[in-house]
Amino acid sequence: MQIYLPIAEISVNIFLLIGLGGIVGILSGMFGVGGGFLMTPLLFFIGIPPAIAVASEANQILGASFSGAIAHFRRKNVDLKMGFLLILGGVLGSIFGVEIFRIFKGMGQLELIIKLCYVIFLGVIGIIMFFESLKTLSYKSRNIKIRKTRHHSWVQGLPLKMRFRASNLYISSIPAVLIGFFVGILASIMGIGGGFIIVPAMIYILGMPTKVVVGTSLFQIIFVTGVTTYLHAVKNFSVDIVLSFLLLVGGVIGAQLGVRIGIRLKAEQLRILLAILVLSMCLKITLEFFITPLEFYSLVRDV
Amino acid sequence: MKLFYKLVIMIFIYNLSSISARSAEVPPSLVTDLSKKVISINVSFSGSKFHIFGAIKKYASQISPIDQPPFDIIIEVIGPPVEMNIFKKEKKYGFWINKKIQTLNSMPSFYSISGTKSLKDLLPIKTQRSNEIGISEHINLSDGKLKKEFIDHIISNGKAKKQYNLNNTPITLLENTLFSNEIDFPTNLYEGNYKVKIHLIRFEEVLATKQDIIYVKKIGVQNWINYLAYQEPKLYGIACIIIAISFGFGASLVFRKKV
Numbered sequence: 001m002q003i004y005l006p007i008a009e010i011s012v013n014i015f016l017l018i019g020l021g022g023i024v025g026i027l028s029g030m031f032g033v034g035g036g037f038l039m040t041p042l043l044f045f046i047g048i049p050p051a052i053a054v055a056s057e058a059n060q061i062l063g064a065s066f067s068g069a070i071a072h073f074r075r076k077n078v079d080l081k082m083g084f085l086l087i088l089g090g091v092l093g094s095i096f097g098v099e100i101f102r103i104f105k106g107m108g109q110l111e112l113i114i115k116l117c118y119v120i121f122l123g124v125i126g127i128i129m130f131f132e133s134l135k136t137l138s139y140k141s142r143n144i145k146i147r148k149t150r151h152h153s154w155v156q157g158l159p160l161k162m163r164f165r166a167s168n169l170y171i172s173s174i175p176a177v178l179i180g181f182f183v184g185i186l187a188s189i190m191g192i193g194g195g196f197i198i199v200p201a202m203i204y205i206l207g208m209p210t211k212v213v214v215g216t217s218l219f220q221i222i223f224v225t226g227v228t229t230y231l232h233a234v235k236n237f238s239v240d241i242v243l244s245f246l247l248l249v250g251g252v253i254g255a256q257l258g259v260r261i262g263i264r265l266k267a268e269q270l271r272i273l274l275a276i277l278v279l280s281m282c283l284k285i286t287l288e289f290f291i292t293p294l295e296f297y298s299l300v301r302d303v
Numbered sequence: 304m305k306l307f308y309k310l311v312i313m314i315f316i317y318n319l320s321s322i323s324a325r326s327a328e329v330p331p332s333l334v335t336d337l338s339k340k341v342i343s344i345n346v347s348f349s350g351s352k353f354h355i356f357g358a359i360k361k362y363a364s365q366i367s368p369i370d371q372p373p374f375d376i377i378i379e380v381i382g383p384p385v386e387m388n389i390f391k392k393e394k395k396y397g398f399w400i401n402k403k404i405q406t407l408n409s410m411p412s413f414y415s416i417s418g419t420k421s422l423k424d425l426l427p428i429k430t431q432r433s434n435e436i437g438i439s440e441h442i443n444l445s446d447g448k449l450k451k452e453f454i455d456h457i458i459s460n461g462k463a464k465k466q467y468n469l470n471n472t473p474i475t476l477l478e479n480t481l482f483s484n485e486i487d488f489p490t491n492l493y494e495g496n497y498k499v500k501i502h503l504i505r506f507e508e509v510l511a512t513k514q515d516i517i518y519v520k521k522i523g524v525q526n527w528i529n530y531l532a533y534q535e536p537k538l539y540g541i542a543c544i545i546i547a548i549s550f551g552f553g554a555s556l557v558f559r560k561k562v
Contacts, residue, residue, distance in 0.1 A: 002349040004490065006521065006528040011349050011490035063547030067555025108390050108403045226544050233540030237532055241543050242346075248547065252554040289398045295463065297456035298401065299387045299410070 007240035008052045014246065016046065021060075021250020028064075028251075029258020030265075031274055034221070036061050036192035037125065039247065041118055041281050050114045051105060052240050054191035055232035059244040061193045062225040064251050069222045072215030079166035079212045082176055083219040086198070089177035090224035093184020098231040101189055105236065108300060115285050117190050122282035125196060129275035137269060167208045175205055180220065188228045193221040309336060309356050331374070332360045333513040335501050343522040344492060351488040353517060357501055359480050375419045375504040376474050377426075378484050380517075381441055382413025382466070383495030389453060404453070411441045412493040414461065417471030417484050425504050434509045436502060438467060465489035492519050494529075 003014040020042055028035035036057055043053035072078055104110040158172035179201045183194035198217040202208045208216070233239045335357035342351045359374050387410040390401040416422060422437055431437045439454050461467030466489060474482050499515040521529050531539040 001347070002490070003346060004344060004348040004525060006525045007532055009491055009493075059543050059547050062544060063551035066548050066551035070552065070555065108388055108401050112398075112400060222548075226548075229543050229547070230537075230540035233532065233543060234536045237536060239532070239540065239543050241528060241532075241539075241546060244543070244547060245550065248550050248554075252551070252558075256558050291399075293392045293399055295460065296392045297453070297460055298390045298392070299457060299460050300390060 003242065003246070005048075005052075005240050005243050007056075007238065008048055008243060010047065012046065012048075017243065017246040018250035020046070021247035022254035022257075023250075024247075025064075025251035025254020025256075026258035026261065027254075027274060029255040029260075030262040031258075031271060032262075033274075034061060034193040034195045035064070035251065036194075037118075037121060037190070037196065038278070038281075039251075040191045041122070041285060043243075044115070045284070048243065050111045051101070051236060051238045052243070054101075054114060054189065055229070055236065055238040056240045056244040057191035057247070058187060058225045058232065059229040059239055059241070060247045060251065061191075062222055062229060063244070063248045064255065065193060065218050065221045065225070069215070069218040072218055075215070076166075077212050077215030078219045079164055079208065079216045080219075081162070082164050082167055082202075082206070082208065082212075083216050085162075085173050085176040086180035086183075086216070086220040087223045089180025089182075090184035090187070090220055091227050092177075093181035093186075094188045094224055094228045094231060095184075096181075097185040097188030098228070098235050100185070101232075102235055114189060115288070117186075119282055119286050119289075121186075121190065121192075122278050122285070126275050126279035126282055129271060129278065133269075133272040133275055137272070164208075166212055167206075169207060171206060179205065180224075183220070184224050184228075187221075187224050188231065193225060195221060309338070330510055331362070331503065332511045333501055333503050334358045334360050335499075335513050335515060337499060337515055337517055340517060342488060342492075342517060342519045344494070344519065344525055345521075345523050346525060348490065348525075350490050351492075352485055353488075354483055354485050355499060355501065355515075356483045357481070357513075359476075359482075359503060361480070373419075373479055373505075374476060374510075375425050376476060376482050377416065377418040377422060377436060377502040377504060378474065378486075379436065379498075379500040379502070380413065380415040380486050381411045381498045381500065383411075383493055383497065384409030385412045385493060386410070389457065407442075410457070411438075412495075413466050413488070413497065414438050414441060415468040415471060415486055417474055417486075419474045419476055419482075426507055426509070430507060430509065434502070434512070436500075436509070438469065464491060466491065488519070494520055 001014045002011045003017075004011045020039070024035045024039045024042070027033070027038060039060070040053050040057045043057065044050055048056075069078075100113075101110065104113045158174050160173045161170055162173045163170050179198060183198055186192055186194050186197070195217050198220060199213055202213045202217065203210065229239055335355060338354035338356070342353065355378055357376070359376075387407045389404045389407065391404050392399045393402045394400075416438065418425065422431065426434070426436065432440060435441070438458055442454055442457055458467055458469070462469065468487065471487075472485065474484050476482050495518075497517045497519060499517055501513045501515070502509050503511040520526070528539075531542065
């Protein structure tokens with residue numbers, strides 16, 4: 001059954017979209033990742049214009065993260081003060097990112113920029129994940145615990161210090177805003193939530209306790225993706241609500257399944273497969289830059 | 304059935320026209336109709352089709368077989384103009400990068416041509432140009448003169464996207480009078496007026512041209528979403544946020560009960 005996407009202006013099989021949402025949902029449920037970085041490139045592959053894929057995916061992440069954020073908020077796993085600093089940075093980053101998006105769109109280089117960002121992002125994430133999972137596999141067999149290192153000496157030297165009760169920290173507010181800003185740019189250009197970056201940054205750079213990390217990052221993600229959705233809708237007219245809704249339907253069901261699968265199977269050992277998937281997507285996008293194109297000319301509608 | 308009735312009416316008109324005797328100076332003309340006047344794009348839109356019917360109206364002197372060589376018909380369907388940018392992929396620093404070549408202010412968003420014979424066999428280029436018939440003419444019309452190389456690429460690009468259709472099923476002219484043609488619309492249609500131009504051709508000359516309009520519009524939810532997204536983007540942005548949040552929230556309620 002075909003469905004016509006009103007903003008993307010193409011007709012796509014409805015089950016393909018729900019199915020994609022479902023598969024990415026399962027993966028994100030199993031591995032506790034957001035899924036934006038998997039979904040957006042898959043949308044490119046099925047022929048959704050990158051600009052629309054990115055903006056609609058930001059909206060989907062908003063929906064997918066909302067229930068989690070509520071749950072963590074109820075359990076008081078959110079450091080509100082830190083969250084607001086991240087959101088402040090995130091909103092500024094998103095405004096900046098949407099502006100970059102608009103400029104490159106006008107130049108006709110938007111697709112290139114989005115895809116380049118994905119090549120770098122997927123490449124780095126894939127390689128890190130691949131080696132991390134190799135490490136965990138080998139450590140597990142040797143029965144050795146992974147030691148966590150906490151070093152954030154340079155962070156302590158920065159001015160504008162604030163007290164964060166929930167995280168039990170007294171640190172500068174600058175790195176939190178900067179991290180938020182960086183993730184805000186990524187959210188608006190790549191259509192990802194950025195949990196992948198904020199979570200390690202909160203642990204290793206800010207030194208936050210793991211208990212509040214996930215809740216605070218979800219709290220930040222819903223605000224930043226919300227603002228990103230709004231800005232894309234107003235500035236670039238690129239949010240396709242039908243697309244994001246169908247992906248949400250698949251994604252929500254998939255995530256529930258994924259959590260259950262993750263409990264039964266040892267997801268940590270399957271993580272290497274996820275790493276391989278990420279790396280192969282990276283490779284596919286990279287090749288497009290180097291393989292001589294079949295069609296040299298393209299026509300793009302000016303909106 | 305509808306098709307059949309239309310044909311019957313056409314034959315009737317044809318007979319009427321043959322009976323009425325007029326002076327020899329009156330040129331033949333065209334009587335045409337479309338099977339649809341409006342094409343609606345709704346949620347389940349997956350392309351559409353419509354028929355063009357027509358008859359050649361001749362007068363007494365033209366009926367005699369001696370001075371009546373076979374007529375030829377060309378049917379063009381031209382979509383609403385859109386602003387397009389042409390990009391060319393060029394190798395730079397080892398990458399294939401898009402380079403903007405030109406902005407075309409009013410490219411036909413759709414084009415289809417069909418005829419009893421191919422256009423180049425019917426009309427010399429000069430006549431095509433003076434009568435504005437043919438895809439190259441419509442692309443050229445939009446922005447002065449374009450290089451032939453670009454036009455060829457625009458055409459092949461349009462063909463690949465099924466927006467330009469240059470090899471439709473040939474038209475057969477029944478009794479040298481009646482004709483019909485089916486036009487396929489792809490899924491990636493733009494909203495607006497589509498001009499249907501029917502040309503009557505004989506001796507490398509355009510005897511008559513008739514123009515009709517078929518209107519493509521988005522209806523229902525599609526129309527509503529489009530209206531909001533482009534006319535009230537602020538409201539639309541907020542609506543997107545609310546829909547996503549309420550769906551996420553609703554889903555969490557549903558699944559919480561099950562666990």
